Amino acid sequence: MQECETGLCLSVYIFTFVTGFPSNLLAFYTFACKVWRKPVPIDILLLNLTISDLLFLVFLPFKMLEVANGMTWDMPYFLCPLSGFVFYMTIYNSTFFLTAVSMERYLGVAFPIQHSLRRRPIYAVVASIFLWMLSILHLSIVYIMPYYNPPGTGPVARNVCYEEFTEAQLRILLPVRLELCVVLFCIPLVICAFCYISFIYILLRLPNIGRRRRLRAIGLALGTLLVFALCFGPYNVSHVVGFITKQSPGWRDKALLLSTFNACLDPLIFYLSSAAVRSALSSVTRSVLSRVKAWNCATICWRPVKDPDVTAKNPFPSPGELNAL
Numbered sequence: 507m508q509e510c511e512t513g514l515c516l517s518v519y520i521f522t523f524v525t526g527f528p529s530n531l532l533a534f535y536t537f538a539c540k541v542w543r544k545p546v547p548i549d550i551l552l553l554n555l556t557i558s559d560l561l562f563l564v565f566l567p568f569k570m571l572e573v574a575n576g577m578t579w580d581m582p583y584f585l586c587p588l589s590g591f592v593f594y595m596t597i598y599n600s601t602f603f604l605t606a607v608s609m610e611r612y613l614g615v616a617f618p619i620q621h622s623l624r625r626r627p628i629y630a631v632v633a634s635i636f637l638w639m640l641s642i643l644h645l646s647i648v649y650i651m652p653y654y655n656p657p658g659t660g661p662v663a664r665n666v667c668y669e670e671f672t673e674a675q676l677r678i679l680l681p682v683r684l685e686l687c688v689v690l691f692c693i694p695l696v697i698c699a700f701c702y703i704s705f706i707y708i709l710l711r712l713p714n715i716g717r718r719r720r721l722r723a724i725g726l727a728l729g730t731l732l733v734f735a736l737c738f739g740p741y742n743v744s745h746v747v748g749f750i751t752k753q754s755p756g757w758r759d760k761a762l763l764l765s766t767f768n769a770c771l772d773p774l775i776f777y778l779s780s781a782a783v784r785s786a787l788s789s790v791t792r793s794v795l796s797r798v799k800a801w802n803c804a805t806i807c808w809r810p811v812k813d814p815d816v817t818a819k820n821p822f823p824s825p826g827e828l829n830a831l
Contacts, residue, residue: 512573512574512576514760514763515569515573515759515763516570516573518763518766518767519566519569519570519573519766520570521770522563522566522766522769522770523563523566523567523570525770526559526563526769526770526772526773527560527563529770529773530556530559530560530563530769530772530773531560532773533552533556533772533773534553534557534560537549537552537553537556538553541553545627545630546627547610547625547626547627547629547630548607548610548611548630550627550630550631550634551603551606551607551610551630551633551634552603552607554599554603554634554637554638555599555600555603555604555607555772556772558596558599558600558603559596559600559768559769559772561592561596562592562593562596562597562766562769563769565589565592565593565596566593566766566769568581568585568589568593569589569593572667579667583652586652586667587648587649587650587651587652587653588649589667590648590649590652590667591645591646591649594645594648595641595642595648597738597741597765597768598641598644598686598690598691599637599638599641600738600768600772601690601691601694601695601734601738602637602640602641602690602694603634603637604694604698604730604733604734604775605694605695605697605698605701606633606634607730608697608698608701608702608705608727608730609697609701610630611701611702611727612700612701612702612704612705615705615708615709615712616704616705616708641690644685644686644689644690645686647678647679647682651671651675651678651679652667671754676752676753676754680745680748680749680752681749683745683748683749684745684746684749686742686745687742687743687746691738691739691742694734695734695735695738695739698730698731698734699731702727702728702730702731703727705723705727706724706728709723709724710724726775729774729775733768733771733772733775736764737764737765737767737768737771738764738765738768739764740761740764741758741761741762741764741765743761744757744758
């Protein structure tokens, strides 16, 4: 059984949830409004990536409870395969949509005229449906495996969720994990790297792009590749190690922690890639600051003054006092 250090895992999960949920909600609202007004393929892809991150964050509290209980599953068991399926499916969904965004950006600078003439929102919608179905079909193994109980292997433990596997289960699971690593990580990583390296090379050769805009685009490309490799690389390496050693490596849960960070790092990509997200964030920030200032002003202005001297409360003399003077 793998063990996740309670303090470490809870800290990562809580940080990811607290920072990722509001930022992804803001991104969802922004992209939903943009797609509603004028659907553009890249906005449709980013909207799907945001939905995937939000779905991941909604089910993240189940992992928090599991870790807080010492990796013991004391919730209704049907939530175990369901939460595990959504948890892992949305992780690989991110690799798909990050790759799709990289392809969209590369085609936009490599073949600007042809791409603009052939670009249709319906293509992005069809591609998004295909990517969702591909990840759902591949990760269905996560939902099926907890119920898989070959004859003669004994009852399946119901107090542990997707951690303890029999030899019969591992004979099926380990090759599937290797296939997930190749199809859902390695191939998208190669495509994403090719697209963004070519994207940077083309941008450096274009003379009519401002320096600030060029640096932002290059930073976006390099940042996306870095997030892709660091967040998803170690966890997928654990699939290869598990296939070779014929058992799940003990550090697999710690590698999975890096994958959870993707949900709070994606909004940074949105911020760099979308002027609408930057504008929405600035608007929210100004609104919050103005409310804080108004609250402070109201607190100061309405604060009661306690002074026993009546003259201090009314510094202007009354008519009788004026005559006495």
